[in-house]
Amino acid sequence: MINLAHQSGCVTCHAISGAGKGPNGLKPIGPAWQDVARKYGRDPDAKAALVTTVLNGSSSYQSHWKGEVSGVAM
Template identity: 35%
Template sequence: MKKMFTLVVIAVSFSIPALAADEATAMDLAKKNNCLTCHSIDKKLVGPAWKDIGKKYAGDPAAAEQLALKVKKGTKSTWGPIPMPPNVTVKDADIKSMVEFILTLK
């Protein structure tokens, strides 16, 4: 039992820095691509909070692909009357990284 507890503690200690790195990367990408003009992690600004997006799409296996497409092409009426403009100049890899982080939030 003690060995198992030690393994769990070790596993958790390695996963926390990985999550922090993902958050740091996502926030750097969000700043670089002006996403934080309309979004934040935990508050609605012009667009929904990233946590609200994460909650809405939690458990949906197709969510990452769908959200990446919405970010790239823009949306209308998904979260209210204000549309999200297309983000055609944002690199697909940047979108993928941010969407993957958003889907970890709940």
């Protein structure tokens, strides 16, 4: 999975754990995946929704991580 994420360019914006920081001390560009797991881990519908987001990208008008990351959409 980690190799796939590297080969797919995901780690440009995402870290695995929450330690990652964005440029100039800003919040990270995308949420750390451990934070994603914490947020959706108990939601049985999350897998389908997250797969759709990864395949299609996310909408800056419906940001799920507003204020928590410096990127507005994926």
